[in-house]
Amino acid sequence: MKGLTEVTVLRLGHRPRRDKRLTTHVCLTARAFGARRILLDAPDKTIVSTVEDVTERFGGPFDIEVREAWRKVIADHPGPSMHLTMYGQPHTEVVAELDSPEELLIVLGAEKVPREVYDLATYNVSVGNQPHSEVAALAAVMLEVLGPGPLTQKRTGAELRIEPSKRGKQVESAD
């Protein structure tokens, strides 16, 4: 179940004042680990512009969109949806059961998530039944679904490219 799936991430419960940095980490993790787009349930111009700026400099394709009608996003999604929660079923088992869906929706909340999300999602999925971080959980699930390939894949339209380096920083123009 690696490499064939288009992943959309939905970030729920984003509070622009309180969650700006964590949601930014969620967005950039989604992009770096190979998601096609991220949807936020609350408008936040700062985050949209930060993420679009990273995509412009380091390449795409990756979209960020605000979708306040998040129930409809989950209900209308054409493929399976996975809600990440410490209470769910092991991510390795759930991902192994998927038949290479063309479109996977990964749903992750900020702090408390409305109870209905547990019912709306196709799967409730945990990355270990321990309290940790939605950023770490997203990374682990993306790795399980897509493998490490997207992390080092060439991006389209990048202005910059970082060359792996033993010591120091090597940034090149991406022509």
Next chain:
Amino acid sequence: MKGLTEVTVLRLGHRPRRDKRLTTHVCLTARAFGARRILLDAPDKTIVSTVEDVTERFGGPFDIEVREAWRKVIADHPGPSMHLTMYGQPHTEVVAELDSPEELLIVLGAEKVPREVYDLATYNVSVGNQPHSEVAALAAVMLEVLGPGPLTQKRTGAELRIEPSKRGKQVESAD
């Protein structure tokens, strides 16, 4: 190189006012993915107490300590050290090269990291040469070093245990 390593995580550049939530995510990710301890380079009673509370409820062993002399922590570490940075060498390649060290130190910074860290660390390691999140990078490296085993391993001295559930929340006492 899976399962034999004791991992210590060192969090650099922690600013108690600005980084409280992200550093908390780093600490809990370290614990959930199987590190033995986390070291902070700045005192922060709130985080220490949050992390100790999680370990008391969900089990250990996991320690959190403040070590302001972080240069000494890196220099004196008895095993190899890996500094996580978007500029480094691919994490899959570096981990594959390690010979099951008994003690691995993973170093991760908040925002800018002093140049000397690049020289002090045995390896500078990237999880994709893209901007994302130290929380996601830590999760990916921990998975590469220890595999997913620690995520579902039984913890010692836990008061609570979460049972994986298809819908909803199942919390049990951990006798």
